Amino acid sequence: MTGWRLRDFHPDDLDGILALWEEIKASGTEPVYGLSEVLASCEKDDAVVAVVGEKVVGAVVGRAAHAQGWIVFLATLEEWQSQGIGSALLMALEAKMAPHGLSKLSALMPDTESRVDAFLSRGFEVKQNLRYFERHIPVQREELRLLGELGGRVLPRDLWDNVGGMAAEKELLERRLVMPLAKSQLAEQFGVAPPRAVVLFGPPGTGKTTFAKAIASRLEWSFVEVFPSRLAADPRGLAGALRETFLKISELEHAVVFIDEVEEIAAHRSGEPPSPMQGVTNELLKIIPAFRDQPDRLLICATNFIRALDSAFLRHGRFDYVIPIGLPDAAARRSIWERYIPASTRGAVDLDQLVESSSGFSPADIEYAARRASQNALEDAVYTAGGASIQSGPSTADYVAAISSTRTTVSAEVAAEFLEDIDTLARL
Structure with a gap:
């Protein structure tokens, strides 16, 4: 007599799963999957428990994703380890998940976990040179x-x-x-x-x-x-x-x-x-x-x-x-200009001249001037030059012309009032 038997999970086993989880945490091992994920998979995916009487002494939980299966949780109470429960649980889970048509069953383990005999005895291979990446989705x-x-x-x-x-x-x-x-x-x-x-x-x-x-x-x-x-x-x-x-x-x-x-x-x-x-x-x-x-x-x-x-x-x-x-200051204007000058002509444009000429421009003003220069250069190349010698993109002259014809959003008076407001109202 082994003293234990296997059966399918049912909701009354949740306390037993929690006891297994707490024992793992107490040992200093951090499980890969969170407790909420394990409990959710117990109820909606596939789970098998090992019991003595009605006490849960081991459990395995699996989740299927198309032809790929994942072991979400495998644990045995310490006093019942080395009795083959882990291997038996994995065998039972694999049989339970067979209707999913799995071609692969995988498990992620913390690098501190040393009790891997159950996996090895069931034919699982240790994959080398793999990394585990995890990202929490901020909005559920x-x-x-x-x-x-x-x-x-x-x-x-x-x-x-x-x-x-x-x-x-x-x-x-x-x-x-x-x-x-x-x-x-x-x-x-x-x-x-x-x-x-x-x-x-x-x-x-x-x-x-x-x-x-x-x-x-x-x-x-x-x-x-x-x-x-x-x-x-x-x-x-x-x-x-x-x-x-x-x-x-x-x-x-x-x-x-x-x-x-x-x-x-x-x-x-x-x-x-x-x-x-x-x-x-x-x-x-x-x-x-x-x-x-x-x-x-x-x-x-x-x-x-x-x-x-x-x-x-x-x-x-x-x-x-x-x-x-x-x-924006000069450094900010430079960064904004760089965003709108196409790569094909960037090296030929005198960025310093654009930064100096656009002093007092807001980001929106720079965007408007940049787009206007691109549009004017395109029209000139297609309609004025007749397509005979189309340049690669807007030139410095195109940008300077667009800057000179752009009416700034912020007047000198508004800019001066803003500086006064910083002194009287800002709270940093």
Whole structure:
């Protein structure tokens, strides 16, 4: 008599699986698959247990993916090891999974695991020179439906790296926002409260929206942009729609919420009788404290006209930082130009001249000038030159001509006011 027998898993065995899991953890070995994955596979995939009486002393769990099978979990209580239970479990699992039509059955083991005799005795081979890669998906399937209702999305992971230049702004946002949120436990250890709400301010076209998206990309959090103009058409009114939107947002696990041109709904409250927008401002002022109580989310409000914001809106306790986003410096302009000059002509273009000529340009201005130069050069090559001698792309002269005909978004007066606002309103 072996003292043990094998049978199919049933839900009453969950406690036994948990006991096996805890014994593995107590031995200092970190299982490849998480406990939640193992328990889920027990119930929906294939599992076999070894029992003495009704006590679970061993278990094996498998998962099929087309013709490939994976061993998700294999364990035997220490007192019952060296009795052939592991090999018997693997044999029983292979038979149970046979209807899947598997051509291969594989297992991943921690490099600290030394008890591999069961695998070797069942004909498993140790594969050399293999690496195990793992990535946690930041937004789960259950969230995607809600995210779709909100008009939100999961942004590509490379947006942060693709922000050209703006090194000073990127470093500030990385240190103040991204790092404390991405490493919240370490931040708590140092007594740092991760930010919950910030304001980005600066002249039009300086990249505030781009930075908001890049922060969401960097954190790998859902990005939800709230459009007051769209909410205004809601039958509940703008204030009611705003409240309902933030209630839905509270159901997301992680989120960066972005409100552009926030001065439209948070302007100075004044006048008798109160304007309809004052009720919207009041509602937003109530929403922000409730939003701040929820972990793993960040509200980013952007404005071109920070002086228009209600004084109560900007006070301490609502926003952790009020961060200026200004015109790109020479290094940033160079990086932006490099993004738009085609590779075929890049070496022939005098980049230094473009950087100098575009002083005072916003990123949007540079993009416009670059695209205009490309379009003009293409038209000239096709229609003026008649295709007889088509150059490889826009020349320095094409870009300089486009720069000279581009009206800058930010006037000298607006730029001067922005510098004053940094002194009086910025909070870094």
